[in-house]
Amino acid sequence: MRPGRGSPAGRHRYAVVDVFADRPLTGNPLAVITDADDLTDAQMAAVAVEFNLSETTFVTRPTRPGADHALRCFTAGGDEVGGAGHNALGAWWWLVTIGAAGPPGAVQELGGQTLPVHVDVTDDVVTIGLDQGPVELAEPPVTGRQVVEALTGGEPVRLDPALPPVTGSVGSTHLLVAVASPGDVDAADPYGPALARVLAAAGAEGCYVYSRAGDGHDAYCRFFNPTVGIAEDPATGTAAGPLAAHLHRHGLVGDRARFLQGDAMGRPSVLTIDVTPAGTRLTGRCALAATGELHL
Template identity: 30%
Template sequence: MAEFQFQQIDVFSAEPARGNPVAVVIGADGLSTEQMAACANWTNLSETTFLLQPTMPEADYRVRIFTPRTELPFAGHPTLGSCHAWLAAGGQPRGNTIVQECGLGLVPVRAHNGCFAFAAPPLRRSGTVQPDLLHRVADGWTDNGPGWLSIMLGSRREVLALEPDYAALSDLCIGVTGPWDPIHDGQQAQFEVRAFAMACGVNEDPVTGSLNAGLAQWLIGSGLAPRHYIASQGTCLGRAGRVHVDQENGKIWVGGVATTLIEGVLRL
């Protein structure tokens, strides 16, 4: 049995235990894929990550990301939580921007005063959904790894009122967004987001960086959102997620607060 540094990070909320948790195993190079998958199934969080030595010379560290059911090439809140854990464990970036290596490739990450942001990876797929899916959901793909089917509704109220048939949509990952009404909803955010990730073994994810990254590229690119906005997510789960989106020099950054809530030793 080997011992590993372990942290559980709350991401995308300034309020403790009201964001999205990610479990991070540090120095996990000695673990097999099967051990990582079993550990992620055991934590039963939406994602568990494993920090490894990089294989690409440009990278500061490498991460593998697992849901309870499968491995992902990229995911947003695990990227921010993993970067936070890597720095907390003594990681030293080579430059002003931290470079993460993951299944999708290299992802730049910025860190400042407890806030973290990643540069949104290019969409692997975009455009209209296949006709046979239109009657089940609708509207557009924003795929940067997990394969999100993204839908925009008319209001925050409509988004919060959704009651999905999880069994009927069990093979899909569906993201839904709708605008806040500043008069009725306030001005803390401009969009409400919900993420239904049944295909990854998670009915509803509390706060989802990869989905928000894909949505931002779609919404800003089509003129439906400003270059800088805040998305609220996790409301129906009792969370207070806030995702900050900024378009700078043609690149979209997705970020929020990350805080360590659990720290200790994992024995595998």
């Protein structure tokens, strides 16, 4: 079934989906437009700016063999990004909800890759699992002191000396910064231009600040991305995947990790990541917050 066919000319249906959430107004809000084949790149970017969410996802016909749907994702600043995170998980949850996809899964085209999507529907609860592909981890050419200076606003931020900063990527490269405690995570108050300079030097897009946690979660996290206009993101799957692989490499998590993010924003999100020989798999559920129609 092709999503969105039959829409009047110039009109495009959309949904706002709260990703990594069991109820509306929690998790990470994502706008999804399912009938986007006729939209130009400029229109997609403008629509994303209009929604002003961290990301907006457009579902189009695939161009790669074996893919069921293609996804294109734009930030609130109009920048196109890749990587299978909340941008993809929420879109697939909505495709399953409207009957355009279903168990056991499908294949998505995203950021020049084709990746498996896993769908489970139990008692009308839809759970989506996204294979993120291999994880790339590297030592960045920035010092911990440079990172701390960019993150410290009022309260000082202390690094975790056992885990120096690394970059990690499953399609989008982020700087992973371990700090001493959840209190240090909450103390992070980055100055956007300073952090953007550190990220540019590290070859990274965003900054995932985390500490190890002992409250049923493996890490407590926050994400800042001034390079694409995201002051803070409630849930970032493209950072959580590399972090799980990084902590797994150090023996600090098992094959499954659970991270709490967004709590400082009042949008608590729990991200579950499985570390596999092929890379990482991101799993979550969603809640529907709104539906409507664009007039373009």
